Amino acid sequence: MPSSTRASDTPEAERARRRRIRRLRLLTPAAVVGVVAALAVLAPALTAYGPEAIDPRLRMALPSLTHPLGTDEFGRDILSRLAFGARITLVVSVASIAGAAGIGTLLGSAAAYLGGIGDLVVMRIADGLLSFPPILLAILVITFLGPSVVNVILVIGLLYVPRFARVAHAATLSVRETEYVAAAKAQGAPTARILRRDILPNIAAPLFVQASLALGHAILLESGLSFLGLGPPPPAPSWGRMIEQSSRFMSLSVWPVVWPAAVVSGTVLAFNLLGDALRDLLDPRLRGSV
Amino acid sequence: MRISRRTLGKLIAGTIVGAPAFVRGTRAAAAPTRGGILKFGLYRDPVGLDPHLNYGATSSSLQGNVYDTLVTYDVHGNIAPALAASWSQPQPTLYIFSLRRNVTFHDGTPFTAADVLYSFRRILDPQTKATREKEFEELIESVRARGDAAVEVRLRHPSATFLDILAGRETFMVSQRWAEAGGDFKKAMNGTGAFRLASYEPNVRYVLERFPKAWDPASLDRVELAPILDDRARVNALKSGQADFIEYLPWQDTEFLMRSRDFRVYRGFEVFNMIRLNPTRPPLVNPKVRQALNFAINRETVSLTAFGGQAQLMDGFLLRKDAWAYNPETSKVWTYDPQRALALLKDAGLQRPQDLHLVLDSANLTVHLDTAQVVATMLRSWGATVDLKINDVATLFQKRVTGDYMMMMDGLSLPWADPDFYYRYFHSTGTAYAAAVKFKNARLDQLLEEGQRITDRNKRRAVYADVERILFQEAPWIFVVWRPQAEAARSAVKGYVRLPGGLGALSVGYLNRVWIEK
Numbered sequence: 157m158p159s160s161t162r163a164s165d166t167p168e169a170e171r172a173r174r175r176r177i178r179r180l181r182l183l184t185p186a187a188v189v190g191v192v193a194a195l196a197v198l199a200p201a202l203t204a205y206g207p208e209a210i211d212p213r214l215r216m217a218l219p220s221l222t223h224p225l226g227t228d229e230f231g232r233d234i235l236s237r238l239a240f241g242a243r244i245t246l247v248v249s250v251a252s253i254a255g256a257a258g259i260g261t262l263l264g265s266a267a268a269y270l271g272g273i274g275d276l277v278v279m280r281i282a283d284g285l286l287s288f289p290p291i292l293l294a295i296l297v298i299t300f301l302g303p304s305v306v307n308v309i310l311v312i313g314l315l316y317v318p319r320f321a322r323v324a325h326a327a328t329l330s331v332r333e334t335e336y337v338a339a340a341k342a343q344g345a346p347t348a349r350i351l352r353r354d355i356l357p358n359i360a361a362p363l364f365v366q367a368s369l370a371l372g373h374a375i376l377l378e379s380g381l382s383f384l385g386l387g388p389p390p391p392a393p394s395w396g397r398m399i400e401q402s403s404r405f406m407s408l409s410v411w412p413v414v415w416p417a418a419v420v421s422g423t424v425l426a427f428n429l430l431g432d433a434l435r436d437l438l439d440p441r442l443r444g445s446v
Numbered sequence: 447m448r449i450s451r452r453t454l455g456k457l458i459a460g461t462i463v464g465a466p467a468f469v470r471g472t473r474a475a476a477a478p479t480r481g482g483i484l485k486f487g488l489y490r491d492p493v494g495l496d497p498h499l500n501y502g503a504t505s506s507s508l509q510g511n512v513y514d515t516l517v518t519y520d521v522h523g524n525i526a527p528a529l530a531a532s533w534s535q536p537q538p539t540l541y542i543f544s545l546r547r548n549v550t551f552h553d554g555t556p557f558t559a560a561d562v563l564y565s566f567r568r569i570l571d572p573q574t575k576a577t578r579e580k581e582f583e584e585l586i587e588s589v590r591a592r593g594d595a596a597v598e599v600r601l602r603h604p605s606a607t608f609l610d611i612l613a614g615r616e617t618f619m620v621s622q623r624w625a626e627a628g629g630d631f632k633k634a635m636n637g638t639g640a641f642r643l644a645s646y647e648p649n650v651r652y653v654l655e656r657f658p659k660a661w662d663p664a665s666l667d668r669v670e671l672a673p674i675l676d677d678r679a680r681v682n683a684l685k686s687g688q689a690d691f692i693e694y695l696p697w698q699d700t701e702f703l704m705r706s707r708d709f710r711v712y713r714g715f716e717v718f719n720m721i722r723l724n725p726t727r728p729p730l731v732n733p734k735v736r737q738a739l740n741f742a743i744n745r746e747t748v749s750l751t752a753f754g755g756q757a758q759l760m761d762g763f764l765l766r767k768d769a770w771a772y773n774p775e776t777s778k779v780w781t782y783d784p785q786r787a788l789a790l791l792k793d794a795g796l797q798r799p800q801d802l803h804l805v806l807d808s809a810n811l812t813v814h815l816d817t818a819q820v821v822a823t824m825l826r827s828w829g830a831t832v833d834l835k836i837n838d839v840a841t842l843f844q845k846r847v848t849g850d851y852m853m854m855m856d857g858l859s860l861p862w863a864d865p866d867f868y869y870r871y872f873h874s875t876g877t878a879y880a881a882a883v884k885f886k887n888a889r890l891d892q893l894l895e896e897g898q899r900i901t902d903r904n905k906r907r908a909v910y911a912d913v914e915r916i917l918f919q920e921a922p923w924i925f926v927v928w929r930p931q932a933e934a935a936r937s938a939v940k941g942y943v944r945l946p947g948g949l950g951a952l953s954v955g956y957l958n959r960v961w962i963e964k
Binding site (some may be wrong): 208209210212213215229230231303385389390391403404405407408 | 678698702746747751752754810812815819820822823824826827834836
């Protein structure tokens, strides 16, 4: 049987197809993250109802034109609470991960570059923190400090510092032996400058990937803490507390639980897929794979 | 078929005569049966065991089944004999209690007049920090034994509520011999009640076993009380058969269980949700601000949103329509009136609600937190700044005792039906509120003391009407709602009676009346 040659079978077409898939794998989760970010930014303009405004006549109302996602057990607009909740969730996750990335990268790369006893101490402390189950450590710290947005940021940040330190440490160990670092040393460049100009740009790729994945985990952790009553106090609209509070009324209406649960799952999934796509994009060994 | 007048008359007569027999027959068929284990889902851990300290309703329920008081409440809410088989009052300030004979404590030691004296002494001992210490100190002049089986209590002044104090919780009779042999009231229980504490593991399970030598023995062999803190888990435990009886039934499950033939719901409205205000903390120092807060709250909205419309509005004070001292004049004073609230704020020197910076403490219990959220939201939408702080129950208890709060969401049940309950809250020495936050109104103190000492109901009615008028001026709390308080049981569980007249919260302490139909 004669073989038919199609345009799609040519190496060029195959590369184009892979590029399209890679782009799709990057853009789809990025679009979801963008929607959540837009939800947070545009929250006041999205609905006419404040996130805490109570309407006793409209408790657990079904989705309608006036309340597109329905209302919760207090008659509060679910869309408004999700949008304002996105602000809290994104602020907590971005602030905590940004802080953790900054501190963790600095500690990990400095420890790896300088070596010696400092390296040993920093990395053993990081290992110690990593050995704690994250949710247990978070509960302990929040119970001690009290529930608030700032404290949740602090605790999630604390949990992710060792993760970033580990990644930065491993990447720096391989970069510090390179010729350009040796050249900078030979020229008498100070350590801070070498770290800033020669090491940091060359270890950024794995850190970006780690940050994207960590953002998803941070959202999950923030929602979990809020679900347990350790997040921002009510009536602040946090996604985890929305799920917890409305789940008591599931026998009367499921909508107040379904929406925040779907938003948490969708956002976490989007950040995880974005992390995977970034890794594929930035890692030269995976660049050709789909 | 035609029925003659005579036949009709016979039928009616037969029905009238036969009806009681039918009812008797029904009762006979439903006679209590011995045996069985009752698995009881508690709302929270009982926290403490000391029989002279109030740790809240759940502890009181446990204590009520293990310990006895001198007098008790019958199913109609009337004072009835308990460890005192009878009593007399030869003078207005003298009570003589004849003790029940052949009663033994769970450790086998006999109950005598010496134990009554010891119990009174222990309540009066400042080291015990007994809940009733101040009331006893203020009321009791002397307690003397008259042989082994009678006790004479002399009061400093006549008291309309002395027997209520003895029938309520926190005045349980304890064994002197057991205590002097090293018994620790905080770690073990040794009462004369229908059940003895067989074993317990805090936050897990409290096992009560039938005490066969009890003077009023139980039908059940055993009661296993397990704290199931999560509302859904507690209701699911009942539905799945893991629990036979649960307390604090959430309102959203009440209607469903009421419709089901497999369960029975016992609901009352004797527990009230209110917000304690601390008059030493600005801006609450000014009573007009406290009044304004009461007018800024829409109680209808609280009932609808926090209790699905099942709560009753607390638009007056603590005396309700079924109380003999009820005063219609002060029964509907707290209306939702934001304009009046604003005017009161201005009278107090504050120009607008935005000048109010309030901190509201609440426990992380749904029956409190839902109300606190709604109230905080309402005050915020009025313009005030409200910082809602969530505490665990133990921390909130501590703050309540020390007065370390500005506003505190709380839920209370009345200790007894007599209006003397106002003394516990609003007399400057009142242990349930005033003493902790230094709330004092000299005229109110005088009236509350008077209300305790006079026994004529008409005069007392006038006194308590004045008390409520002063409470309106002082507004020491935000009076919110009488919340639905319900227990639910499998339909095979019989004999449980919810006490009337504001005593409903004590009902779980009478599990000796409960039995399981086989």
